[in-house]
Amino acid sequence: MTTSRELHLITRPPGTLPVPGELAMVEVPVRAPGPGEAVVRNLFMAIDPGLLLRMRSIEGEEPEFDLGGPPWGHAIGEVVESAAPGLRPGDLVLHRLAWREYAVADAEQFQVLDRDLYPSVSNHLSSAVVAYVGLHQIELRPGDTVLVSSAAGAVGSMAGQFARVWGAGRVIGSVGSPEKVEFVTKTLGFDEAFDYHDGWPDLGGIDVYYDTVGSWQLEAAIGAMNPHGRIVLCGGTEQQHTGQAYGIRNMQLAIEKRLTLQGFTTDDHLDLFPRFDREFSALVANGDVVLAETIVEGGLDQLIPAVQAQLEGAYLGKVLLRF
Ligand SMILES: NC(=O)c1ccc[n+]([C@@H]2O[C@H](COP(=O)([O-])OP(=O)(O)OC[C@H]3O[C@@H](n4cnc5c(N)ncnc54)[C@H](OP(=O)(O)O)[C@@H]3O)[C@@H](O)[C@H]2O)c1
Structure with missing residues (x-):
């Protein structure tokens, strides 16, 4: 048996x-x-x-x-x-x-x-479908500067690559180690990346932030957003890992900058899955994404x-x- x-x-x-x-x-x-x-x-x-x-x-x-x-x-x-x-x-x-x-x-x-x-x-x-569905919740415009947190992670690694192939002007990754900086820039084709342990650099204005982490990185990103910027609220790894809630202190800036913060759950968008399968498998087959x-x-x-x-x-x- x-x-x-x-x-x-x-x-x-x-x-x-x-x-x-x-x-x-x-x-x-x-x-x-x-x-x-x-x-x-x-x-x-x-x-x-x-x-x-x-x-x-x-x-x-x-x-x-x-x-x-x-x-x-x-x-x-x-x-x-x-x-x-x-x-x-x-x-x-x-x-x-x-x-x-x-x-x-x-x-x-x-x-x-x-x-x-x-x-x-x-x-x-x-988790590419999560990145795909998340980016469909906002308008990604040609030339946008896009920031992705946990950029070497399951969702982040794909969100940054979708942004690149869909016409973003500059894709930046926030990651937790120098090896990950190298990985997302050299292997995944992000334009830039930084190790957040070294502090949050001056990013010169973000149009789209794909947030997988929440907490203080979301707060830092709100501070770095351009007016009318769009934030995709995908996940909260920091809270999942620490078990601690984090109060975002600069929400007033979201008002002043007319930001859009859009949360989503992938399961609410099953209608996008067949299209995702077609588009994503073609991108993989052509070597356009890793x-x-x-x-x-x-x-x-x-x-x-x-x-x-x-x-x-x-x-x-x-x-x-x-x-
Ligand atoms: N909305 C939806 O439908 C949906 C669907 C699936 C997943 N999610 C959520 O999306 C988020 C990302 O999921 P994932 O599977 O792609 O995870 P992931 O980013 O692959 O998670 C692992 C990474 O999290 C980062 N991390 C570890 N501890 C951290 C901390 N204390 N603070 C910040 N980052 C930390 C690390 O990257 P670094 O070394 O770079 O920090 C680690 O490599 C999760 O919150 C998940 O629940 C949402």
């Missing part, structure tokens, strides 16, 4: 990092699929900053992960057995049943992917060390765990 290892959430991390005892590795038999179900062997799962946010309760918010089972998370797997009409062994599927080696569930939970769309099956877990990803080897045993390393800013691009 095939068995599957799963990581179960036992208690909630009190602080920023998970500590021993909060998660347990559990071995379970892989049951045969019931009518309408399929068995999927997971190949990759996404590791993203939201994992910790969803484990913890933050400032009165309900945590999204239940105790006593594997948390949800995005994964890609291959169908190994099916009792569902729409799924065949060998199909590549995207789903939310991560944190386990095998998933057995109703076929509705699995979305069949086109294996040939991207160079690697792992690319289907890219799909940056770090693959962590070693399966579930490496999940928590990888989450910790991500918090320390150790990785480039989208972080994926290979099962």
Whole structure:
């Protein structure tokens, strides 16, 4: 009988990092699929900053992960057995049943992917769609100066590259290390980048800020915006990592400069996905954008060390765990 290892959430991390005892590795038999179900062997799962946010309760918010089972998370797997009409062994599927080696569930939970769309099956877990949808929330004008935070991260690395191919005049990345400065300028084609640990440089006026971090970087960006500038509010990594809310102190400037601050959630824009798939796969195939990803080897045993390393800013691009 095939068995599957799963990581179960036992208690909630009190602080920023998970500590021993909060998660347990559990071995379970892989049951045969019931009518309408399929068995999927997971190949990759996404590791993203939201994992910790969803484990913890933050400032009165309900945590999204239940105790006593594997948390949800995005994964890609291959169908190994099916009792569902729409799924065949060998199909590549995207789903939310991560944190386990095998998933057995109703076929509705699995979305069949086109294996040939991207160079690697792992690319289907890219956060490029988040960058794409976010930039569609504002008007990007030819020649705009665009600033992207966490520019070497999963979303930021793609937001800066989309801005470049869509006609921005100058694309600047804010990052957390000299290696990342080199990566976003030399590999991803950003015009400039700076390590925010060295202070916030004079950027000479920003038209569009793609914000993945929030907190003090958002405040600094508001200070650097040109009049009528546009800010895409995508994420709040700083708060996710520290668990601390941050009060933006210069909102008055947003009024004086007539800024637009536009938040969004990717899931509200599923209508853009087919267009995204077409445009993005063509950009990748033509070599116009680099799909940056770090693959962590070693399966579930490496999940928590990888989450910790991500918090320390150790990785480039989208972080994926290979099962
Ligand atoms: N709106 C939506 O629909 C949507 C969808 C997906 C994700 N998001 C959000 O977008 C944000 C970015 O997601 P991602 O997957 O692309 O993450 P990411 O940027 O790849 O996250 C890892 C990076 O965060 C940075 N970081 C670590 N600690 C930090 C801190 N204390 N302050 C600031 N930055 C820190 C590090 O980069 P540096 O070394 O450069 O600091 C690290 O490499 C997250 O908040 C995520 O929840 C939103």
